[in-house]
Amino acid sequence: NGRNGNGRMSPNSPLKLFGQAKKNINEIFKDVLAFISDADSFVEGIERSGFLDDVQCSEEVKEYREKVCGIMEVLARDHMKVVFFGRTSNGKSTTINAMLREKILPTGIGHTTHCFLQVEGSDSNDGYLLTEEEPDKPKSVQSIKQLASALSNVKLKENSLIRILWPKNKCRLLREDVVLVDSPGIDVTPDLDLWIDKFCLDADVFVLVSNAESTLMQTEKNFFHKVSSRLSKPNIFILQNRWDISAFEDDVEMVKQQHLDRTVQFLCDEVKVMDRKDGTDRVFFVSAREALASRLKEQGTPTPTGVLQEGFQERLFTFANFERVFEECISKSAVRTKFEQHTNRGKGLINDLKTLMEDILQKSQTQIQETTSSRREMADELDYLEKQLLLLTNEIKERIKSMVEDVERKVASTLND
Ligand code: GTP
Ligand code: MG
Numbered sequence: 001n002g003r004n005g006n007g008r009m010s011p012n013s014p015l016k017l018f019g020q021a022k023k024n025i026n027e028i029f030k031d032v033l034a035f036i037s038d039a040d041s042f043v044e045g046i047e048r049s050g051f052l053d054d055v056q057c058s059e060e061v062k063e064y065r066e067k068v069c070g071i072m073e074v075l076a077r078d079h080m081k082v083v084f085f086g087r088t089s090n091g092k093s094t095t096i097n098a099m100l101r102e103k104i105l106p107t108g109i110g111h112t113t114h115c116f117l118q119v120e121g122s123d124s125n126d127g128y129l130l131t132e133e134e135p136d137k138p139k140s141v142q143s144i145k146q147l148a149s150a151l152s153n154v155k156l157k158e159n160s161l162i163r164i165l166w167p168k169n170k171c172r173l174l175r176e177d178v179v180l181v182d183s184p185g186i187d188v189t190p191d192l193d194l195w196i197d198k199f200c201l202d203a204d205v206f207v208l209v210s211n212a213e214s215t216l217m218q219t220e221k222n223f224f225h226k227v228s229s230r231l232s233k234p235n236i237f238i239l240q241n242r243w244d245i246s247a248f249e250d251d252v253e254m255v256k257q258q259h260l261d262r263t264v265q266f267l268c269d270e271v272k273v274m275d276r277k278d279g280t281d282r283v284f285f286v287s288a289r290e291a292l293a294s295r296l297k298e299q300g301t302p303t304p305t306g307v308l309q310e311g312f313q314e315r316l317f318t319f320a321n322f323e324r325v326f327e328e329c330i331s332k333s334a335v336r337t338k339f340e341q342h343t344n345r346g347k348g349l350i351n352d353l354k355t356l357m358e359d360i361l362q363k364s365q366t367q368i369q370e371t372t373s374s375r376r377e378m379a380d381e382l383d384y385l386e387k388q389l390l391l392l393t394n395e396i397k398e399r400i401k402s403m404v405e406d407v408e409r410k411v412a413s414t415l416n417d
Contacts, residue, residue, distance in 0.1 A: 014324070014327040014331050015177075015330070017332065019176060022339070024414045025075060025414060026075060027410075028407065030072075031406065033065065035353075035406075039353060040062060042399070043058045046392070051389060052360070052363055057359075067345075068346070071345055078339070079178065080178045080333075080334040081178075081334075082178065082180055082181065082205040083181040083203045083205075084181065084206075085207070085209070086220065087187045087217060088110075090209045090211045093105040093113055094288040095288040098291035099180065100166075101171065101296070101298075102296075104119060105164075108149075110150075111185060112149055114148055114149055114150040115147075115159070115160045117144075117148055117164060117181070118163045118164065118182075119164045119181075120165060121175060122167060124165070129162055141164065144164065147162055159189075159191055159194055159195060159198060161198075186220065196230055197230075200230070202337075203231075204333040204334045205236075205237065205333065206234055206235065207238075207239060210239060211241060211242055212243045212246070212255075212259060225271060228271045234273060235333055236273055237282050237322065238284070239286050240283060242287060244287035247311055259283075267282060281325065290309070291316055291319040294316055357396060357399075361400070
């Protein structure tokens, strides 16, 4: 699979699907833009030549061009977004760090993460922070603890967002356009509705970081009930974290089955986001702390004693397995949710433009007929005009046909892919 550490290429990562689709759609929009530019100069030429009466649509064509440019701008910013939720201290921030293979987010016992933290890729060589309050003032990543920790005195609002722009060349997920959002514990804030509206409506995947030492709690359940009432069938993964504790316990298999039963019951029967068959595939028994430590060790940071517990290999394997399923899910979901809209808008624009061009064609044909009937009076002069109009008509016909066909073929093949 594509999981091979930080800096190296990963040709088979499922995340590539998103990048490839983004590239394809971008190419199609470039074609559409070229088509519209052609149409633009064509229509302008007709208006200028005065061959056709009352053709006044170059403004309209220009508007189409603006719209396509707008779509292309949004497209360039499109990404895959995953939001992590769970109660305080369940290990949300640790999980994200493990996935990023670097200790970027502050973690700790007690209530640590105080506001929303969004980690996204940047092309610069050094990481920096941007706050909502001062979006034009990049801040040093060193100030993250001060800004984002509940223990600090300079508190931001709980529903405020700090963007962490982290160098893409340091992390594969960020390079592939994944954006990861960390949140404060859902048990410490009353403002869940606001959170959902502000941070969740464009999320492709939700990861509930649960605590395998206890069980799924009502606060966690309520949150996802709210989410699923706002979004139809959200993609939810559940990490039963802190499973390293199982190294010290009896009846581990029974506890595991209990967690699994309750979680699947929640996903499938309660919030009804998937059927039972798929439910079990969305639950993972992991230890984010072990995963982070072992990944840091691969990069030369020694693991403190006591972090890797007996049986850790299996939990590391499960963590990696979670990442694989997660990557498949998020890339598919993002392609669908982000690009389907663009594709439909693009198709709509092309169709509008087609109508507009056919209208011109219609006018030119009418005018040829009129010209023919009155030609006896104006013979020679009109001969020339007729030829021009015929040429024009054929040219419009040909162009509309080939351009529309070309664009539609590309859209269809990308959608099929
Ligand atoms: P808040 O930000 O307060 O909402 O918590 P959080 O969910 O982000 O938890 P965080 O990642 O800060 O982890 C809390 C504490 O639990 C830290 O001391 C972690 O090292 C520890 N921790 C996280 N994951 C695990 C795990 O899998 N096993 C064990 N034993 N400890 C863990
Ligand atoms: Mg945290």
